[in-house]
Amino acid sequence: MPTQVAEPELAARLRLVLNRLARRLRSQTPDDLSPSLTSALVTIELRGPITLGGLAACERVTPPSVTRMVATLERRGLVRREADPADRRVARVTLTTAGARVVRRTRTRKTAFLARRLARLEASEVAVVRQALPVLERLLEDDR
Amino acid sequence: MPTQVAEPELAARLRLVLNRLARRLRSQTPDDLSPSLTSALVTIELRGPITLGGLAACERVTPPSVTRMVATLERRGLVRREADPADRRVARVTLTTAGARVVRRTRTRKTAFLARRLARLEASEVAVVRQALPVLERLLEDDR
DNA sequence: TATTGTTATACTCTATAACTATA
DNA sequence: TATAGTTATAGAGTATAACAATA
Numbered sequence: 230m231p232t233q234v235a236e237p238e239l240a241a242r243l244r245l246v247l248n249r250l251a252r253r254l255r256s257q258t259p260d261d262l263s264p265s266l267t268s269a270l271v272t273i274e275l276r277g278p279i280t281l282g283g284l285a286a287c288e289r290v291t292p293p294s295v296t297r298m299v300a301t302l303e304r305r306g307l308v309r310r311e312a313d314p315a316d317r318r319v320a321r322v323t324l325t326t327a328g329a330r331v332v333r334r335t336r337t338r339k340t341a342f343l344a345r346r347l348a349r350l351e352a353s354e355v356a357v358v359r360q361a362l363p364v365l366e367r368l369l370e371d372d373r
Numbered sequence: 374m375p376t377q378v379a380e381p382e383l384a385a386r387l388r389l390v391l392n393r394l395a396r397r398l399r400s401q402t403p404d405d406l407s408p409s410l411t412s413a414l415v416t417i418e419l420r421g422p423i424t425l426g427g428l429a430a431c432e433r434v435t436p437p438s439v440t441r442m443v444a445t446l447e448r449r450g451l452v453r454r455e456a457d458p459a460d461r462r463v464a465r466v467t468l469t470t471a472g473a474r475v476v477r478r479t480r481t482r483k484t485a486f487l488a489r490r491l492a493r494l495e496a497s498e499v500a501v502v503r504q505a506l507p508v509l510e511r512l513l514e515d516d517r
Numbered sequence: 518t519a520t521t522g523t524t525a526t527a528c529t530c531t532a533t534a535a536c537t538a539t540a
Numbered sequence: 541t542a543t544a545g546t547t548a549t550a551g552a553g554t555a556t557a558a559c560a561a562t563a
Contacts, residue, residue: 239503240488241480244398246509247487251395253513254388265530282544294531296546318539318544336385344384346512354508359383361505364498365390368490369397409553425522438554440523462521462562524559529552536547 257342269298273308274332278321307331401486413442417452418476422465451475
């Protein structure tokens with residue numbers, strides 16, 4: 230049964246628990262990929278064949294960094310470069326089968342961690358989390 | 374009014390929203406301190422006059438890294454070293470007044486970000502978050 | 518000898534500046 | 541000229557290995 234939280238403490242305690250849960254989640258990644266490479270891989274999965282410039286914008290890193298990251302991912306066989314037929318200056322990258330597998334496995338591992346924790350809760354507590362989920366998503370809305 | 378979330382998606386969506394909220398929170402730190410230095414500073418505040426070895430253990434970094442981090446924090450006037458009277462091998466660090474101020478300001482800034490977001494919600498939504506908070510804290514229990 | 522912390526050195530990640538190739 | 545991407549180079553941050561001081 231959840232205890233009542235005093236109003237002024239709500240934001241402070243929420244901040245703490247969000248930080249800690251995210252840190253715990255981040256630690257669930259025994260793959261030898263760095264956080265930035267993992268993030269890039271996920272973006273490449275989502276944004277299909279993406280240009281290096283586009284990837285730099287999405288990841289908020291500089292073009293030289295993207296060059297390096299893509300070179301690393303390519304060397305490991307996780308992404309593939311394709312020439313853009315319309316503009317020969319641009320290079321586009323997509324996931325290879327192996328890359329897609331890595332993304333899927335990472336995601337599964339982190340989700341499984343949370344699923345295990347959720348499974349320890351009372352049914353009523355899970356219901357509370359389920360109810361709070363859309364509200365937490367609302368906290369991310371309308372960015373500035 | 375929160376929508377109902379299907380059971381198998383709960384962990385996956387929770388993972389996403391936790392990651393994103395934490396990332397947004399982390400970005401709310403215009404101080405010129407790196408994440409690892411900020412984290413060390415908070416630990417030093419919490420664990421009083423702490424030895425370098427203890428700090429290394431808390432932060433899960435190696436002794437040489439701690440030596441460097443403490444040197445940087447000391448150079449910026451945020452921490453102070455004290456000799457341990459009982460064992461002259463060990464060095465203990467504490468926050469200076471300036472260091473305590475930095476910790477407080479960082480914390481305030483991040484909490485304020487969340488408070489602003491919470492203020493945009495309906496009262497009923499805030500109630501849902503308040504109810505979910507202890508449950509989220511429970512997700513962190515019993516670490517392994 | 519064991520423990521606490523430091524120095525020497527190297528590797529990863531990321532950035533800025535200067536460059537190449539296309540457009 | 542402007543744009544997409546690369547190469548050269550430098551600066552954090554962290555690690556392992558070797559060392560110094562003290563217990």
